[in-house]
Amino acid sequence: xxxxxxxxxxxxxxxxxxxxxxxxxxxxxxxxxxxxxxxxxxxxxxxxxxxxxxxxxxxxxxxxxxxxxxxxxxxxxxxxxxxxxxxxxxxxxxxxxxxxxxxxxxxxxxxxxxxxxxxxxxxxxxxxxxxxxxxxxxxxxxxxxxxxxxxxxxxxxxxxxxxxxxxxxxxxxxxxxxxxxxxxxxxxxxxxxxxxxxxxxxxxxxxxxxxxxxxxxxxxx
Numbered sequence: 230x231x232x233x234x235x236x237x238x239x240x241x242x243x244x245x246x247x248x249x250x251x252x253x254x255x256x257x258x259x260x261x262x263x264x265x266x267x268x269x270x271x272x273x274x275x276x277x278x279x280x281x282x283x284x285x286x287x288x289x290x291x292x293x294x295x296x297x298x299x300x301x302x303x304x305x306x307x308x309x310x311x312x313x314x315x316x317x318x319x320x321x322x323x324x325x326x327x328x329x330x331x332x333x334x335x336x337x338x339x340x341x342x343x344x345x346x347x348x349x350x351x352x353x354x355x356x357x358x359x360x361x362x363x364x365x366x367x368x369x370x371x372x373x374x375x376x377x378x379x380x381x382x383x384x385x386x387x388x389x390x391x392x393x394x395x396x397x398x399x400x401x402x403x404x405x406x407x408x409x410x411x412x413x414x415x416x417x418x419x420x421x422x423x424x425x426x427x428x429x430x431x432x433x434x435x436x437x438x439x440x441x442x443x444x445x446x447x448x449x450x
Contacts, residue, residue, distance in 0.1 A: 265354025282423035315446035
């Protein structure tokens, strides 16, 4: 009887481990992107560090963000000064502290257009764009944390992007779950000159619609 109880206990434990492994195996970068793109609107807070290798300086800022799966990203910087930057696949809008609005058209700047497209594609989960432009290595780190390293395929991208590294918090589904619950916690872009731009994201929440104020940053008018 005692041996039978031990056997049953071991069977339950091993079954749980097998189930967890099966769920882990189902986590792919494509499914992660599908989860990100399924969220219409994502809002949260960010901390940004721009490391300049030449001067060995790190410039820091913080604020909040809005990601629209259809439109792009808005960075509302609060510190050290209040500014706004909206990035889409076609243009970038910057609002300076004095309220002046500057629009950069991606069609007039190939480099900017590529960076804007890649950045927007990462945060909105555009798998097709990312797969076409990068070699992707996706691996589990610990618990629910996964890491994706994106290395450019094209020489034109390699000229200004060495790699993009993402850390993602992926909640594994149970037997009846559909889409994974995914949050980007770290986005880091490194350049061949060893400069780095690192975003740390937190306090994500979701919605189906943009506010009227947010809508104004996704139009060039």
